[in-house]
Amino acid sequence: MAESQSFVRCFSSFVARLDDRLPEVEQHFSGECSEEDMFSYFWGLQEAHECLVLSVPETLKSESSAVTYRTRGNTLYRCKNLKEALKSFNFSIMFAPHPPAPSTAASSCEEAPANGTPAAFETLALAYANRSAVMFELRQYEECMKDVELAILHGYPEASRCKLLARKERCVAKRKEEGGTTERLLTTHQHFPAIATADPASPRRSDAITLSHSPEKGRHFLANREIQPGELLLTEESYSSCLLPEFLPSHCSVCLTRCLTPLPCPCCPYVTFCSSKCRSKGRKSHVAECRVMGALIPLPSPWRVALGILTRVTLPRLKIWLRKLKEEEQEASASLSKMSAKTKRQGEGDGEGGGGKMKEERETKKQERKKQAEAEEEEINTNRRRKREKAKKKKEKKEREKRLRDTKDQNEVSDLQDEEKEEALYKAAFHAVTNKSKHSPSQLLHACAAAFCLTKLLEVGGGFFLENDMPFTPCEEEAVLVGATLLRHLLAAKCNAFTIAEVNVPSSRAARPRPVTVGVGLSPSVALFNHSCSPSSFLTHCGGGVQALTAARTIPPGQEVTIDYLIGSRGRSAASRQSRFLSQYGFSCSCDACARDRPAYPRLPDYADVLSEDGLLRRPGSASPSSAPSSPVCPRLCQAKEGFDGLGIDLARVPHKVKEAVSRYKDVLQRCQDAATPSEADLRTVCDLIHLLDVHAQKPSSLHLAAQLTLEDMTLRRFLHAEIKDEFYY
Template identity: 20%
Template sequence: MAQSSCTMEALMLDLNRKMLDAKDNRELLIKFGQMQNDEERVIFALQLMMKYKVNLNYESLDKNSEKSIQLRAQGNKLFIGGWDYKAVEKYTESIAYATESSEELALAYANRSAALFRIEKYKDCINDINRALSLEYPDKLKTKLYERKGLCLTALGEPDAEASFKKALEWLDKMSLDEDKTKKLKIQLKKFISAPCVIVEIQPESAQYEFPEFETPNSEVPCASDAVAIKYTPELGRHLVATRKIRPGEILAAEKPFALFLMPENFYTHCSKCLQVSMAMTPCNYCVNAMYCSQACQVQAWEEYHEIECAITGPLLLLKFNMLGLFSMRLAILATQKGKYLDKLRKQIDEIDNHKDPRTKGFSADGKLHSDQYSSVYSLVTNTEKRSAPDLFGRAFKAAYITHILSRESNMFGEKLMLDCDALTKNAAATFVGGLILKHQQIIPSNIHSFGELRGLEDYEHGAAAMPFYSLINHSCDSSVTRRARKDHIILYAMYPIEKGEQIYDNYGVHYALTVKSKRQQKLLEQFYFKCECEPCTEDWPLYDKICSYQTQPLPQHAKNRLKKILQKHTKYIDLAYVGKTDQDPNMLNNLLRMIEVLYELVKRPCVELNNVVETVKHYYALQGNRFDVPLKPYEK
């Protein structure tokens, strides 16, 4: 594969310069602006790439023994410094770069097992030891691995510990130790064999929370409660309203994403398929960009999309493609079932495009909005008509470049197509997929949700999720709901009382208490193409540090007395929530939700006490969602 140090930004600048030099820039943008659909736009971009000789060479990210050794050495430094979790991440990266069945791979697994042992991840440690021993692991080092495995089994109270210590003794003569050290180690191993099994304290597994089931499911949206309904007006577009009174804390939906995408900076801490934290992942056998928590995730990812992505993600990353480009490709692969579904999908898309009722656009033949159906994603807003020609052309250029690499590095279009861009424009399968990629690049900024987790006290976004139902909820700078990601679903909770017929609001990332109005309005206009007219914006509510207490509001004294009484336990609940000990008071959540109800009834918003209670409840829910608890200090035992 030819090598290049280009980035997409540099390629785009070079193309613009060439068009300016040829004095074609203005004319071409006018022509591009007249294009009627995304497939035409991608064809146009491919033609320009050919006409102006855009650099189509690209690098790849391949398995590399030398790189694996360097990464393992970096992991060793972190391990010696006591930064075990960071060492695990670096060893995992070393595992990703090691060639299949190599000694480097065995050594990386073995080193990671040492860090896992120190953080008491004994089952994961044993798995890594077994992986190392199944590969070309040096005989002279096997004693230490069998000893570590025996200690793990002892800690877990397993009966096989003795056999592992005996194995350690068998390999002892292969170690390059002096006579004195060999003798001491032999005495230690014999002591382990003769000692009774002692179970040490093991870190508790993450709590498992019941998946919510609705007594009366929604007749149109399988993942939602019947407390909500999809409505449509020309002014509001599709949106959600309450069909009855909704109380704070009520679960309104539990949507499973149509697709998930892991942010590249988390490739070596989270599973590329399910996006869950994993300390003992195994790699894709061919690329360095995908790690998996289980064989099931690895097989499923390969069958669904990774067979196509495997050779392409690396080049795109080196070209500095971000999540937008990578996820837009992933959605196209899933939508077409790796290219096997093109003709049927064309017909389905034509039906959606010609659907007359905007409220039910993208619904399936059974009259329901299914989150696992591509039609639900395809029907989401793109804001194409509101985008400038340069904005659309930049996206089309990226979609065309992705299509070019897809055609050469995968069998997406039946076989690898070693075609130039001009010939590629005549391949109907390639241009159709390119058009889908471009459409996704317009859908994603306005609709894709974060898939996050709690790290310490902070929310952290480690992935993105295509959530077609949640994408229908309109924005408010003071939303009436909150979302929490769990392993397979994102749960939607009501945070305020919502009256029957009232619109339900989510937040698009700009809360009134944290961001000044002008910046909120600017971001919403630039990314979502609307001017926000929610209550905090129309009344220009202050930032958090300027929000008044209920005590300064003109309330009757009996109301203030009632509020003072009901808020008595809030300080205690803040402490419990932020140290993760909410189980110490089984009534904590109900009491907090009752505080919200009473505050919402009596005070005028914004009110600092209402904000504080809401944030405590959000943290309570966060503790029940995805978490990544990483020590801030190095190992000190």
């Protein structure tokens, strides 16, 4: 998403104010500088405080807006335009003044009673009542009854309550009469897959992959064994996520699933939730951004993801955790520097030549022995410090375990465990790769400006800088701490955030099911996978904020497991991909597809085109059908037959096996057009074809690509899809 016009104007004004000083200012921004040094310098620029001030639209509830939406909804309801009437009543509920959200559910309808005078929240009550009428007309009786309860709970006028209660009684009668056969307007199907062979040390990760490290690739995952197409490799909940602006009114801001009758945020008119459970879960981080949501919504999604990473943590916890993280980083850096210096000294020693005066040689050796003694002493001291630190951590662990054993209050035990879990999750998000060294000074200056604006918004919002639940103005040290942390998260989100999609299926199957990108998120483990323009795995959303990683093709042992960072990489030329990578991620892609300058697929091949008899086994750039080979069999099959006998491969049957697999694939595609959820057998058929082509086909192959994209589409539909009645389909 493009940056908000407000920020663009502010940043342009800031750069103009710097004028001739800009080159001098940019000298303070480089990959060698720490986030603290860069942001501290930026915070000290008077021009930043004068120019980088984002306008904050009014984000409070508005009774007049709620009444306007309700009036419009009533007009649409009388015209029998129920879809638009429902939207208007939802907006009326979002804008209507609302009582504070409860800490726990207070009633069967999951809302707190409206405190104060009965008329205090009458606008909200009337909107709920009107929405219940729409839901009754749409024969959604469960939702209708919930809205009736919410209307009464929030002070619906006593004189008219008999009408609402009568509607509720009719709902009960209709449900009994129809026996639960009423067609649902929206049915969200979620499937949380289980990993067949999980890693004992990490139950949400398959034992088929292992984390590795190299100077060229950094941290990455390798296959431990041969991984089959369709095999589940990882499931992880997004640490931070956000909806695209257009989906805020219709989707839950926590689990990112669509809901027809959402619950509003009690304080702002922008955010909705599917249930009180999600509202309670999201309130902890949303409270920091609630009053400034109007300014945050137009900002790029990765910025909001970065802010979400920070606001999951309270300021006191952030100070403690950052101190620990910085100490760990310093120790790791010192250890790395020491190893580098030792290697350098050894190299210099190996490169010394003979000759020279004896006295100089003795002096040189004396100095070397002295340095070696100092290095050994330093190593001894370092080992002592490590032992002390290890003993300290062991002692702290024992003390924690003792507290857990001695604590009788189970809630306290749970809180301690939750805090340790949150600390571990934040630590993983904090260490996500930032590619800081690959950004230019102007890009880092721009990122600092973004972090500066977000820090200012947190200060204005009054929900993050809290002391005894009261907002305060942060001192410079606290502002720099938060701003530098935001800068780090912004750089990490820019190169690690991924899109989140759902599949919408019309109930009549009149339209083809299609994925829709609804949001953006960041998961620490997913961030460790490197990119390839011809990825070996793909990411899908399972609902509830959970992401799943599935193998797209056969992955041999020792090969890296990769994902596609860009949407539709395979539809771009190599030059276009490289340009995008350099601007967004700060690196040039060196995957096999880019190294070989593979041709771009201008569009997803239409099934009819891919499955034409002549085009079926053709490869991009191959000869015409008349002169093309009759099968996609790899040239290595032309080797001596004896070499394949041991593998059980009948060379004569390979083309026939491929054609049989493709014939079954055609049948699967036909069934997929009619079925919302693909069957296990159909998934297996597609996986078998991919494996067969992995072994025998030359690449790139349009059929091989089409089968992988089909597997991705089927997996997404299997894990999460929303079945929607035609008139509500979009």
